[in-house]
Amino acid sequence: MISLLGRAAILVALAACSVGAVAGLYGGWKGSAEAARWSRIMAWAFFGAVTVATGLMEYALLTHDFSVHYVSQVGSLDSPVWVSIVSLWSSLEGSILFWAFILGVYAAGQAWWTRDRFPAHSSWAMGMTLVIGVFFTFLVAGIANPFGLVDPAPANGPGPNPLLQNHILMVVHPPTLYLGYVGMTVPFAMGAAALLAGNINPAWSRALRNAMMVPWGFLTAGILLGGWWSYDVLGWGGYWAWDPVENASLLPWLTATAFLHSAMLMERKEQLKGWTLTLLMGSFLLTILGTFMTRSGVFNSVHSFTQSEIGPIFLGFLAVGLVFTVVLLAARIDKLAPPTEGLAGPVTRDVAFLAQNLVFTAITFTVLLGTVWPLLNEAISGERISVGEPYFNQWAVPLGFLLVFLMGVGPALPWGRPSASAMVTRAGLPALFTVLVVGLLLALDIRAPWPLAVFGASAFALWVTIGEMLAPGLARWRSTGGSLPIALWQASLKARRRQAGYIVHLGVILVAVGIAASSGWRHVHELTMIKNETTSVGRYTLTFLGSEAVQESHRTASVARFHVSAGSNELGTLEPRMNNYPRMGSPLPAPAVYSGPREDLYLSLVQVDPRTDLVSLQAVIQPMVWWIWFGGAVMAFGTVLAAWPARKGRPA
Amino acid sequence: MTALLLLLTLSLGVGASDAPTPLDEPPLTAPVTDAAALELLTEQVSDGLRCPTCQGLSVNDSPAEGARAMKSRIRELVAQGYTKEQIDDYFVDRYGTWVLLSPPAEGRHWAVWLAPVGFLLVGGAVAGGFMRARKTGAGAETASVEPEELDELEPWRQRILAELERP
Amino acid sequence: MNWKVLAVGALLIIPLVWVLAMGFGKDPRALPNVLEGKQAPGFALQTMDGDRTVDLAELRGKPVVVNFYSSWCVPCAQEHPWLVKVAPAYQARGVTFLGVIYNDEPVKVKAFLRRYGEAYPTLIDPAQRTAMDYGVAGVPETFLIDAEGRIARKFTGPVVPDQFLAALEALL
Numbered sequence: 001m002i003s004l005l006g007r008a009a010i011l012v013a014l015a016a017c018s019v020g021a022v023a024g025l026y027g028g029w030k031g032s033a034e035a036a037r038w039s040r041i042m043a044w045a046f047f048g049a050v051t052v053a054t055g056l057m058e059y060a061l062l063t064h065d066f067s068v069h070y071v072s073q074v075g076s077l078d079s080p081v082w083v084s085i086v087s088l089w090s091s092l093e094g095s096i097l098f099w100a101f102i103l104g105v106y107a108a109g110q111a112w113w114t115r116d117r118f119p120a121h122s123s124w125a126m127g128m129t130l131v132i133g134v135f136f137t138f139l140v141a142g143i144a145n146p147f148g149l150v151d152p153a154p155a156n157g158p159g160p161n162p163l164l165q166n167h168i169l170m171v172v173h174p175p176t177l178y179l180g181y182v183g184m185t186v187p188f189a190m191g192a193a194a195l196l197a198g199n200i201n202p203a204w205s206r207a208l209r210n211a212m213m214v215p216w217g218f219l220t221a222g223i224l225l226g227g228w229w230s231y232d233v234l235g236w237g238g239y240w241a242w243d244p245v246e247n248a249s250l251l252p253w254l255t256a257t258a259f260l261h262s263a264m265l266m267e268r269k270e271q272l273k274g275w276t277l278t279l280l281m282g283s284f285l286l287t288i289l290g291t292f293m294t295r296s297g298v299f300n301s302v303h304s305f306t307q308s309e310i311g312p313i314f315l316g317f318l319a320v321g322l323v324f325t326v327v328l329l330a331a332r333i334d335k336l337a338p339p340t341e342g343l344a345g346p347v348t349r350d351v352a353f354l355a356q357n358l359v360f361t362a363i364t365f366t367v368l369l370g371t372v373w374p375l376l377n378e379a380i381s382g383e384r385i386s387v388g389e390p391y392f393n394q395w396a397v398p399l400g401f402l403l404v405f406l407m408g409v410g411p412a413l414p415w416g417r418p419s420a421s422a423m424v425t426r427a428g429l430p431a432l433f434t435v436l437v438v439g440l441l442l443a444l445d446i447r448a449p450w451p452l453a454v455f456g457a458s459a460f461a462l463w464v465t466i467g468e469m470l471a472p473g474l475a476r477w478r479s480t481g482g483s484l485p486i487a488l489w490q491a492s493l494k495a496r497r498r499q500a501g502y503i504v505h506l507g508v509i510l511v512a513v514g515i516a517a518s519s520g521w522r523h524v525h526e527l528t529m530i531k532n533e534t535t536s537v538g539r540y541t542l543t544f545l546g547s548e549a550v551q552e553s554h555r556t557a558s559v560a561r562f563h564v565s566a567g568s569n570e571l572g573t574l575e576p577r578m579n580n581y582p583r584m585g586s587p588l589p590a591p592a593v594y595s596g597p598r599e600d601l602y603l604s605l606v607q608v609d610p611r612t613d614l615v616s617l618q619a620v621i622q623p624m625v626w627w628i629w630f631g632g633a634v635m636a637f638g639t640v641l642a643a644w645p646a647r648k649g650r651p652a
Numbered sequence: 653m654t655a656l657l658l659l660l661t662l663s664l665g666v667g668a669s670d671a672p673t674p675l676d677e678p679p680l681t682a683p684v685t686d687a688a689a690l691e692l693l694t695e696q697v698s699d700g701l702r703c704p705t706c707q708g709l710s711v712n713d714s715p716a717e718g719a720r721a722m723k724s725r726i727r728e729l730v731a732q733g734y735t736k737e738q739i740d741d742y743f744v745d746r747y748g749t750w751v752l753l754s755p756p757a758e759g760r761h762w763a764v765w766l767a768p769v770g771f772l773l774v775g776g777a778v779a780g781g782f783m784r785a786r787k788t789g790a791g792a793e794t795a796s797v798e799p800e801e802l803d804e805l806e807p808w809r810q811r812i813l814a815e816l817e818r819p
Numbered sequence: 820m821n822w823k824v825l826a827v828g829a830l831l832i833i834p835l836v837w838v839l840a841m842g843f844g845k846d847p848r849a850l851p852n853v854l855e856g857k858q859a860p861g862f863a864l865q866t867m868d869g870d871r872t873v874d875l876a877e878l879r880g881k882p883v884v885v886n887f888y889s890s891w892c893v894p895c896a897q898e899h900p901w902l903v904k905v906a907p908a909y910q911a912r913g914v915t916f917l918g919v920i921y922n923d924e925p926v927k928v929k930a931f932l933r934r935y936g937e938a939y940p941t942l943i944d945p946a947q948r949t950a951m952d953y954g955v956a957g958v959p960e961t962f963l964i965d966a967e968g969r970i971a972r973k974f975t976g977p978v979v980p981d982q983f984l985a986a987l988e989a990l991l
Contacts, residue, residue: 236713243708271786274824298842311843319836326828330821343786354783358775366768372838373755373764379841380760384851386702387764388753389710395768524695524712526720587891589715604715609924618715704850704956717922718956721947746954748851 002068006056006147010140013049013100016042017133024127028196036123040111043126046133047108054101057094057146061087066157069148070094076159078554083165089174090160092295092310093146098175100136102182107133110186110211121193121204128189128196135317144310159554162581166588169229177222177249181287183215184252188284191277192325195332200266200273208280209263210643216256217639223249224511224632235589235604237524237620239628242392244299247371248290251364256283258360265353268415269341274333275357281325286364288318298375344416347423352410359402366395401453404512407505408461411468430463451520458509458516465509469502496641503638510631517624518600524620526606531613538621540601541565545573549610556580557590558608560615564594564601576603576617597630599623679733694727697736701726701743702753710753850956855973859883859964860952864942867925873917873942875968881913882971882990883964887955889923890931895959898977903936905984910939912991919944921958965990 020042027035060068061084064075074087074094089095107129114122140146164170190208194200226249227239240246259279266276293299296311343350370387377385412426437459441452472495473488480487492499525537529544536542545561558578564571574592581588591604602620684690698712703719711719711726722743729739743751755761863874875883886902888895906916916939920928928941944950953962956975963972963986972986 235715236709238713241708241713292839296839296842297847298839298845299847312840315836315839318839319832322828322832322836326825326832330824330828333821333824339786343783346783351783354779358772358779362768362772362775365771369764369767372835375842376838377755377760378845379838384748384750385755385761386708386750386753387755388702388708390700391754391764394765399768526723606715606717606720616720704954718947718950721922722951724946725948725951743951744853746854746952747956748853748954750851 002056002060002065003147003149006053006060006068007141007145009049009053009056010137010145010147013046013053013104014134014137014141016045016049017130017137020046021127021130021134024123024125024130026127028121028124028127028193032123033119036126039123039126039130040115043107043111043130046130046137047104050097050101050104050137053140053147054088054097057097058085058088061085064157065153066155067150067153068146069150070097070146072150072154072157074160075157076554077156079159079165080553082168082171083160083554086164086170086174087160089178090164090170093140093144095174095178096136096144096310097140097146099178099182100133100140102175102178103129103133103136103185106183106186110189114207118204118207120199120201121190121197121207124193124196125186125190128192129185132185132189139310139313143313159581162555162579162588163233165554165581166579166590167229167233169225169232173222173225173229176218176225180215180217180219180222181249181252181290183218184212184256184284184287187211187215188281191280192328194277194336195328198332198335200277200336202267202270205263205267205270209260209267212256212259212263212280212283213639213643216253216260217636217643219249219253219256220639221632221636223253224629224635228629231602231625232591232593235591235618237522237591237602237604237618237622239625242370242389244371245290245294247367248286248293251290251367252283252286254360254364254367255279255286258357258364259283261353262357265343265350269339269343269350270337271339271341271343271350273336273339274329278325278329279357281329285318285321285325288314288321292318293371299371347413348417349410349413349415352406352413356403356406356410359399359406363396363399366399367392397450400512400515401450401457404454404457404461404509407508408457408464411502411505412464430460430467433463434460448520451516454512454516458513461505461509465502465505469499472498496644500638500642503641504635505638507631507633507635507638510627510634512631514624514627514631518622518628522620522622524618526616526618528614528616537601537619538599539566540571540621542619544615546613547608547610547615550577554581558587558605558610560605560608560617562592562603571601574601574603576605578605578608595626597624597626600625677738679729680735680738681733683733684731690727690731693730693736694723697726697730697739698723700736700740700753702751704747704751708753850954850975852973852975854954854962854970857970859885859962859968859970860949862942862944862949862952864919864944864949866940867920867928867943873940875964878915879968880966881915882966882987883915883917884909884987885917885919885953885962885964886959887919887921887950887953887961888959889921890927891923892958894977896931896935898959899931899935901980902978903938906938909987914987914991915939917942919949921950921955922947963987963990 020039023035023042024039026032027037027039057068057070059065060071061075062081064071064077064084066072066075070091070093071087074091075084079087087094089098107126110129111126114125118125159165187208190204190211194204194208223246226246230241230246231237231239256279259276262272262276262279265271266273292311292314296314298311343354370391373387374385377383408430409427412430414422414426418426434456438452438456441455446452469492470488473484473491476491477484477487523538527535527537527542529535529542531544531546534541534543541564543563545563547558547560550557550559557580559575560577562574562576564574571594574594576592577590578587579590589605591602593603594601600620600622602622604618604620606616606618608615608617684693695712699710701711701722703709703711703714703716703722705716705718706714709716709719711722714720726739729742734742740752749755755764757765859875861875863872863876865872888899902916910916918939918941920941920943925943932941942949947955953960959974959977961974961978961983962970963974963983965971971990974983
């Protein structure tokens with residue numbers, strides 16, 4: 001029954017999407033407001049139909065209706081309720097359905113947002129979004145159909161991939177990442193609309209940046225949550241392994257971040273239009289590349305789905321998207337209106353923006369090259385090689401440092417050519433602060449060059465950022481007098497987007513410091529302990545209290561118990577475990593972490609047997625990992641603040 | 653040319669039918685007895701090798717049983733005085749070049765190690781040329797409108813645009 | 820039409836799509852097979868019962884089958900009964916079959932053998948030394964060693980019956 005209803009809903013969605021796409025493109029071409037209106041109505045219909053389909057699938061998962069093909073693959077009577085819910089995105093077919101659902105949400109959002117604005121572009125953009133929608137709904141209707149009927153229905157299913165059941169973050173990490181990935185469709189469609197219409201005005205420029213802010217925020221959060229998941233689940237004490245799928249999520253983030261900055265030059269001076277649109281549309285294409293990497297089975301990764309026939313289809317879609325984008329850019333790039341204002345050089349904010357774009361693009365290129373090099377090498381020579389951490393770090397560390405450096409220098413530079421005295425007042429204090437911080441660190445005997453360089457650049461950026469945030473309020477206070485806090489608050493309210501951008505920068509500084517510290521001073525200790533033995537690791541004292549076997553509904557586990565203290569400070573009990581899932585050959589470790597702003601103590605079991613009193617484990621001590629998650633939260637807060645729609649009324 | 657020679661030696665190496673153990677050779681350095689030095693060298697070697705049972709983790713990072721065994725083997729070899737190159741060769745002979753976490757900086761792999769530099773140079777040149785082509789003659793700080801003021805002007809701008817676009 | 824943009828675009832698209840397309844049909848998890856044709860690394864390992872030591876060098880002159888396995892590995896349980904079934908006929912023809920424990924405890928392996936059958940000695944590999952010498956990256960892996968002591972064939976994952984038998988016959 002659900003099979004039938006689900007399939008019907010998907011066919012309705014496909015029809016709505018197709019009609020809407022044609023209507024939107026026609027509306028853009030002919031300038032027909034009526035066609036544009038139909039395109040928006042179809043976007044709502046698409047949203048409604050995919051919502052029904054997704055709701056039906058969730059219902060089938062929760063009621064364990066094994067007559068539905070997808071449920072028979074990933075469902076299990078033994079799964080806890082939350083596992084049943086997240087099973088929707090635990091395997092290929094369900095995740096494509098989920099993708100279509102999120103696209104439906106975005107399409108409806110776009111229809112609502114552009115309903116009576118941007119007449120020159122909105123119809124083209126709606127049409128393009130729905131063209132992408134047709135592709136994904138087509139996949140759900142055809143090759144990745146999750147609603148197939150299984151007859152006779154099995155009595156039980158195997159449950160989803162154990163790695164996914166192992167942690168509660170699986171509830172939030174994939175949806176967040178999907179909201180980022182899928183959301184890139186809207187700015188892509190809007191960029192294509194600018195090219196199809198053959199012009200881009202400042203209002204549309206601003207709209208593009210706003211449209212990118214939402215998926216960018218989700219992608220940022222999704223990447224960081226992925227790092228957190230990997231830290232809490234995979235048991236090696238790291239958050240980033242330069243795995244192909246991790247790289248795949250980083251690539252669009254890099255180009256999107258570059259876009260958000262070059263778009264400021266586009267908005268302000270109508271400069272770099274072609275380049276900015278290239279970054280914008282490239283970001284979407286990189287999400288498709290990422291999806292291909294995750295689902296084609298061509299790349300080896302912890303996160304990848306099993307091999308399926310969907311790979312060639314995604315590759316075809318990627319190729320069509322690439323060709324479409326390049327041809328469109330080539331055809332229209334010279335038609336876009338020329339810049340209204342020249343670039344100022346050489347030591348100006350304009351240059352900082354260009355340099356920032358160059359560094360971001362260079363990282364994108366390096367990560368992409370490193371990720372596909374094993375494939376390329378094998379195609380040339382047949383030899384299988386790995387490209388991993390040593391290669392990526394070689395480039396990511398200096399280029400990352402350069403970004404933190406530019407993040408400090410850029411805002412300190414004026415838009416126009418600065419006078420020498422202006423430069424001294426702008427850069428003098430932050431430079432002094434930097435010298436103080438680096439001197440202090442040196443006095444504390446911290447000598448590692450790269451972390452030290454990142455800390456120095458972060459100090460500079462921190463001072464400049466806070467200075468820039470306070471500047472409008474101080475200026476207001478000086479000119480009008482009154483209370484300083486009120487002046488600061490009012491000025492901030494007026495400059496919400498600007499302040500929000502700087503809050504994101506503060507978050508980035510925290511993340512950069514956390515990454516530099518935790519990777520610079522990471523220590524791995526291997527321990528073998530007997531029951532009631534006490535040993536010291538770093539500044540901690542560890543007592544092995546014993547281990548026991550635990551039986552849970554969907555797994556068995558061996559849990560080891562450790563008492564942890566630091567000096568006279570009791571830190572409590574840590575319980576790393578080894579989970580055994582029926583579907584998995586070797587057991588999965590589930591580490592236990594004692595986390596704080598200063599450092600993390602991370603215990604991961606290598607071997608444990610409750611029948612003996614022995615345990616062998618790995619204890620990883622890393623400083624300031626916590627700062628990465630905290631900085632991520634600050635970035636998310638800043639993004640929400642920036643993307644929140646303005647309260648002032650729309651023009652009548 | 654070097655690349656060609658290298659390929660040749662590589663393929664010869666694969667074709668040879670001797671027992672694949674450079675460990676028949678003596679260690680190239682004196683035994684390492686200092687505990688701290690031993691740990692540091694062991695970490696350096698195991699950071700560069702890939703854990704065969706995991707997905708892209710180094711032997712040093714991975715908590716997997718196989719990786720732990722490899723690490724203790726590496727520690728043993730380091731203690732006996734084998735160099736990083738000798739130990740790398742030992743594992744490459746058994747697992748293939750794949751076991752190195754990053755490709756050796758030799759032969760065609762130079763391309764992947766150096767391409768980012770090339771990219772920065774070309775990109776820098778393009779950006780520089782672009783700057784020159786688009787430069788303004790403005791000598792002093794330009795008094796541009798701050799984005800916030802743009803925010804406040806936006807409704808009016810929209811209104812004007814809407815008027816203009818009306819047929 | 821801006822031909823520069825078109826050219827740069829083509830320069831990016833064509834190699835990228837070509838490389839990705841080349842990846843199809845290859846298993847990214849399959850490891851390169853570098854040991855076939857080389858001299859088999861020597862070993863002298865104790866049997867699980869500790870009653871004797873098996874030295875590979877003493878087996879020269881007749882083919883040897885070395886099977887790395889463990890009790891927790893699902894494909895091992897799939898292939899084991901079949902190996903136990905075909906082993907006696909070849910042992911009679913002079914082939915030596917050896918099992919080597921990979922990352923496991925003798926107690927569990929003994930239970931495994933009681934369940935799936937036993938037809939040849941299983942050796943203990945302390946610290947996985949021999950597994951490393953043979954480049955074992957997971958279980959099961961099976962090596963066919965010829966009379967001259969060279970590795971003639973390596974099977975990653977459960978052995979494919981007809982391929983295994985054909986390779987073994989070729990060594991006799």
